[in-house]
Amino acid sequence: MKNEILKYLSKYTKITHELESAIVNSTFIEHFKKGTILLKEGDVCIECYFILKGCIRSYIVENGEEKTIEFYTEEYAVTPSNYGTSSPSNYYLECIENVIVSVGNPKLEKETFQKYPELESLSRVIGEVIMAKNQDSFAKFKTSNPEERYLDLLKNRSDLIQRVPQHQIASYLGIKPESLSRIRKRILTKK
Amino acid sequence: MKNEILKYLSKYTKITHELESAIVNSTFIEHFKKGTILLKEGDVCIECYFILKGCIRSYIVENGEEKTIEFYTEEYAVTPSNYGTSSPSNYYLECIENVIVSVGNPKLEKETFQKYPELESLSRVIGEVIMAKNQDSFAKFKTSNPEERYLDLLKNRSDLIQRVPQHQIASYLGIKPESLSRIRKRILTKK
DNA sequence: AGATTTCATTGACTATAGTTAAGAAATTAT
DNA sequence: ATAATTTCTTAACTATAGTCAATGAAATCT
Numbered sequence: 001m002k003n004e005i006l007k008y009l010s011k012y013t014k015i016t017h018e019l020e021s022a023i024v025n026s027t028f029i030e031h032f033k034k035g036t037i038l039l040k041e042g043d044v045c046i047e048c049y050f051i052l053k054g055c056i057r058s059y060i061v062e063n064g065e066e067k068t069i070e071f072y073t074e075e076y077a078v079t080p081s082n083y084g085t086s087s088p089s090n091y092y093l094e095c096i097e098n099v100i101v102s103v104g105n106p107k108l109e110k111e112t113f114q115k116y117p118e119l120e121s122l123s124r125v126i127g128e129v130i131m132a133k134n135q136d137s138f139a140k141f142k143t144s145n146p147e148e149r150y151l152d153l154l155k156n157r158s159d160l161i162q163r164v165p166q167h168q169i170a171s172y173l174g175i176k177p178e179s180l181s182r183i184r185k186r187i188l189t190k191k
Numbered sequence: 192m193k194n195e196i197l198k199y200l201s202k203y204t205k206i207t208h209e210l211e212s213a214i215v216n217s218t219f220i221e222h223f224k225k226g227t228i229l230l231k232e233g234d235v236c237i238e239c240y241f242i243l244k245g246c247i248r249s250y251i252v253e254n255g256e257e258k259t260i261e262f263y264t265e266e267y268a269v270t271p272s273n274y275g276t277s278s279p280s281n282y283y284l285e286c287i288e289n290v291i292v293s294v295g296n297p298k299l300e301k302e303t304f305q306k307y308p309e310l311e312s313l314s315r316v317i318g319e320v321i322m323a324k325n326q327d328s329f330a331k332f333k334t335s336n337p338e339e340r341y342l343d344l345l346k347n348r349s350d351l352i353q354r355v356p357q358h359q360i361a362s363y364l365g366i367k368p369e370s371l372s373r374i375r376k377r378i379l380t381k382k
Numbered sequence: 383a384g385a386t387t388t389c390a391t392t393g394a395c396t397a398t399a400g401t402t403a404a405g406a407a408a409t410t411a412t
Numbered sequence: 413a414t415a416a417t418t419t420c421t422t423a424a425c426t427a428t429a430g431t432c433a434a435t436g437a438a439a440t441c442t
Contacts, residue, residue: 369390
């Protein structure tokens, strides 16, 4: 399981044996059951996760309504926006499936980066790549309408449609469940 | 002008004199006139900018229509999503005011980071902070409607309303100019 | 200064999303 | 297995955004 991370990292750079053990020692693996809340709004849970198996959902609660921000699945890194700071989270993290993650924390991370600067460098590079992806998906979201967003999801993350309840998909697309239901119908009749 | 960057960076860590000159030497200042296109869709212009004065807009063109993704103003870092890679940009960067920027490039950056690992570390930390902010604004965008988005803009970046043409604001909010016009009217009559 | 272009507002109309409520289908609990 | 709960769909109605067209205002060009 652990070598999933190494596989992921080695997309970016050659991982020597020394680095390999450094990485393995700076993280540990945990299992969480479906339904587990990893982080609550207002909390300062200082951990980050690399998903090996399963799905984690981030959401906020607004007038008693859950609004899904993101679905993290295999090979996604979940870095809570308060990670490494002492400020409280403004969203929840929930395992919506049984989950296996590799866990990191700032203390271990810091020690590792001091010993292996090339890992900090790698971390920065990967951070930039993820940021670029984030920017792209924000741009795509902004410049499309709900129907287009749903079609895009079907095309690019169709697994989500299978593994996630539809009302959560709806809020992820920024619409109400009833609207998503209608959009799906519309698409069917169009074809 | 140049010490604006130092001021910005020193929010995160103490900048020693040695680092100070390292930073100053790894960037240079440029002026661009209003209307200058810094980056075209498809291009691989490999530079990043820290805005000292003025406003840069990123946008894409879809069926002949410009859709604004972001407005970068003073103290914003513009890191094109293809920065450091060789992949073509999927958006444009345009100076919508006369602009003074501090320019960086990957080559100089790499050299500097090798000499001063603490700068790479700083860069990673700042990157994480920016990423967290990006995530927050994406979340806010997703979970609000056009009127709320406009009110939020009024509250948090009211300077933009003054300095940017309204139809660009509209596309930034993900709506048509006519709709923004109506939203503004609606807000006025509500008050 | 005058002409040209761009921009913002408004109106009429259409399309789509939100709201509320009801019922069916699927899932979960006992 | 049955009951309880949650999820999805549908319908009627409302609110809001998109579209198209026209007009006046503002900015830009020469």
